[in-house]
Amino acid sequence: MSAAEPNPIGTVPVDFQLLFTALPTAFLVMDPDLVIVEANPAYLELVGRRRDEIVGRPVFEAFPPAPDALDESGRNPIEISFERARDTGVVDPMPIAKYDVLDPVTGKLGERYWSLISAPVLDAAGRTVLVLQRTEDVSAYVRERSGQQVEPMHGMNGHRDVEAVEADLYARVQELRIAQEARDTAARRLSSLAEVAIQLTTAETVEDLERVVVSRGLAVLGADGGGIISPDDHGGWRATLSDALGEDVQLAYGNVPYDSPLPAPWVARTGQEKLLPTRESGLAFDRESMAGVYADIGRYGWAFLPLSVNDMCVGSLAVAWAEEHPFGADELELMRVFAAQCAQVLVRIRATAAQRAAAVTAQKMSETLQRSLLTQPPTPESLQIAVRYQPASQGAHVGGDWYDAFRTVSGATMLVVGDVTGHDRTAAATMGQLRNLLRGLAYDSDDSPAELLSRLDAAMDGLQVGTLATAVLGRVELHGAAGHRTWRLRWGNAGHLPPLLRRPDGTVEVLAGRPELLLGLDARASRSEHVVDLVAGDTVLFYSDGLVERRKADLDQGIDRLADALSRAGALDPEELCDRLLAEVGMDINDDDIALLVLRPGEEPT
Template identity: 45%
Template sequence: MHADHAGRTADPVDPTRKARLASRLGGTVAARWFEALYETPLLFAAILDDAGRVLDANQPVVEGCGLERAEVLGRPFWACGWWTPDPELSARLRGWCEAVLRTGEPLRTRSHFFLGDGTRRLVDLVLFRVGDDDGAGYLMVTGLDVTDALATQREREHRVDVQADALHQVAEARQRAIETVRRAEWRAEERLRRLVVVALELLGAETVADLTTIVVDHAVPVLGADGGALVVRQGTDRLRVVVGERLGRQVQAGGDLPYDSPLPAGHTARTGELLLLPDRAAGLAFTPQMAEVYRITERDAWAFLPLRVGTGLLGALAVSWRDEREFAPDEIAVLEAFAAQTAQALDRIQHLRARRESALAAQRLSEALQYSLLTQPPTAALLDIAVRYQPAAHEAKVGGDWYDAFETADGATMLVVGDVTGHDREAVAAMGQIRNLLRGLGYDSGDGPAALLGRLDRALRGLRVGALATAVLGRVERDPEDPPGMRRLRWSNAGHPPPLLRGPDGSVRVLAAHDLLLGVDPDANRRELVVELAEGSTLVLYTDGLVERRDGVLDDGIEVLARRLAEIGDRPAEEVCDLLLRVAPPGHEDDIALLVMGLRPTAPVRAAAGRRPGRGR
């Protein structure tokens, strides 16, 4: 179908206008139909709003019909120049549009229409309603100019009718002609339908392999082709070849070509030149190396089309046929349209991959920073301390969870587990600052946990560390009046999940008392509580990733953790850590920091090069 009658040459489609409409439609179904139909040279295509006004139309339906775009956009479809020369026809079009918008039932019909010079033509018209997620409706209009085809058919029928001396033969010829036209119409409709499906599939391609399957194995067979490949430029020294499955298992599934390869695919990917090789003689004349390609593919005709986006050359699309062929101009135009759509999809895939690789590199850097701050706990004769850290199951997240354990200058042991809000590099950086500040403040001051958390909060404000964090801080120390195996835990909680304490008798206490989190009010009062630790006690500090459930409340998760701690019994801290981590929900969406301290009569001293606190499960 050709829309620019009488030799008219229309201006190219305004990409800015197209982009504005695509932005307005957003990610709706209407947007996907519009994107698939807008650039096609094969049929008229327009999109109307729910009042029947023309939002946009492709080049064949406006400039190709001799109309001015400014006189079409924004006007009711039935009030534009295709119909207005005939008021009755205009009224009929209005009724069709309103019925489809009202009922949602598609309509297909044939109707006369007028070119800009008044020429009367006949169009095969399809109107169908497309809805979006908000319930708004759009009316898609497509059409195929069938004037010439019907005129040809009428002339043929007339010639047959006048041959009265061969009535029987004429009748048979007439029937065959009608069937041919019907089959041609069906093939044209089926081709258009499959091309639209392919265009929509291209929007979902995420890898070059996906793109090859859609274009080479799904799309080009619509045109009668039988296989092909994508050739993608890899910098300035290599070409990556991804072969479609239709070429057969004997063809290598993919590989690299030298950048200066003499093969036609390399030439087109390197120079941007369209190459058509209708037979083996043409291919061998281009380069003798095509002999091997012909041998292993058993395809005699090839077309190599450049993949361009703007001024950038991304590679080449190779399309093959089993038999020799002559390339018709309309076939070349469709192949070039396919190559343009393929190039757009390839450009999107490459940008998506680059963004993912950049995000993954940032993720790994943040994780490395985070792990560098999660050091081994101190070892002591009586205190058995073990730690674990598990990142969230979602790889795109890093968190501000941390644990720490260190000995102070006066011989006490400080224990802390905290969580900075956020899941990004800023949260990791803030976590490092808070951890190091707390270490510096607590090492030689002798202050208790409540005083230390207050000093830390004021330091965060004074040093302009703009972060919110929860933390529970404990100080394990010995009172000279206590028995040798007894210790005291002084602790303070800044908005953090409560610690759990398992006694020697197996009972588990939830140390449930907490104050305001850090970073809100540095002058807030903070409480400090004291609990005695007897030999055989186990203290558990953790972040909410261990107990938080998507469909439950935090208290339920804490209760499950407490029951698990009671069931574990008197075990070394390393074993307790591993067993408690099993409580975490599968695919947990938040990081987990866990610190377990056991008070043992004789705790083994772990070597500094022992098990690294990290991703142990």
């Protein structure tokens, strides 16, 4: 405290140290850590202590609270008042407080009642540098009003003391009324904020969050404008500002560099709250940038709060008032709660977006891998073959379904549709193993389909391919003497759905046989072979269960529905037939991927 400073009005210097010492009202001065740095004589006389006994000591070490001075949660209300004034920069009046003080004569605690006001001392930047307590002993007044036996106040002086205390208490009541009204307003806003919080939970994009904040959240806070700041796609910051600030302001401040000196980006970078309640405090923060803000936006009270979750700051919330705006403790708490809600929603949105982007990338890679394994079929003379693969409409979008068609060394055409258990990338990878194993076993072999399925089962067991799979494997080749040859289909079925055969007249036969085990259950299981002769115009359909299986529907009903569709559309070209069956039978939302293979023999090749 300066000993003397010139009086700007007159020529008589003011000695503030002398003024502080002469004040008849008791004052205690503390630093921001609540360590006593000064007390005037009125205060020392009031508490019966010497200056050297208390200066330099934490205030509650010098004046420890009695147990009955603490609130229900064990906190000291006077300490809370000091902290509130320090942290908000706003004067904090208290209700009358009972706080017993040690009597230096008796050495015992004496019952005392106090009228207290905590006030911050701010520097030019608006930071609290000292905490001041104005102290008034109202013990005699409280005892008189409560009817306690005390030494009476005699004569005019006694009446004047009571009148002075009552006048002071009246002023205090008015201050407390104003403070209570502010708390009531904060309570109403907190209730409205709960409704906004519900809206925030529905936000799925950053744009949704911004819309809720600027259209509802800022109004609930009682602000005259503001916005929300988050990272943009170019390493800087994007700001969505309320309509009340105007389109020109949005254009000017909607995108700013990462290292911008403006307070909103500064808070987003540092994670530190910045309160600029006055124009002076704003100019002290950064004169050039804030002078532009005041000129462009016309708002002179600002609060900037970090959007932080687990020590990670992802943006900031800017709240503005048309006039300079000192902040109350309840108002600050409300803004901090809202900023915390916005931060959680923003982190959730960003995490969800990252997961979706990663899932889309992985999905594209998986589908590319799976489709690379599902090659186009051969085009042997007088045989038409069409294939389709359709991933599931939900879930992993890749799975273990596959089709294959290839020619062997001897000229036979092999056809297969299979399904590995699972609907993920693991199933797709295992499908690739089984497909290649079967190709290798069949390419230079004249084994029947049943024998090939047994060999595939044994290879799976020996190579420890730990999976289960179904498959229907067919072998198509010409049969009979020259000039009278026909196409013959031989097939084996390892737990798969039965093929369908449509004759040229539209009748459909289900090529069912005795159910046999899936691949991967028992490598020694016997496999049987089935044979059917085909004529030109016949249509054979191999398919996976995704085409016919539906929730809450019988599998046989699905096969019947597919057979009916095949009967009606079977005369179409095989390529068109595949598309028609997928559109008609597989039109529902399918939970499984679909593999489909259509074979149609023509006349005997010449």
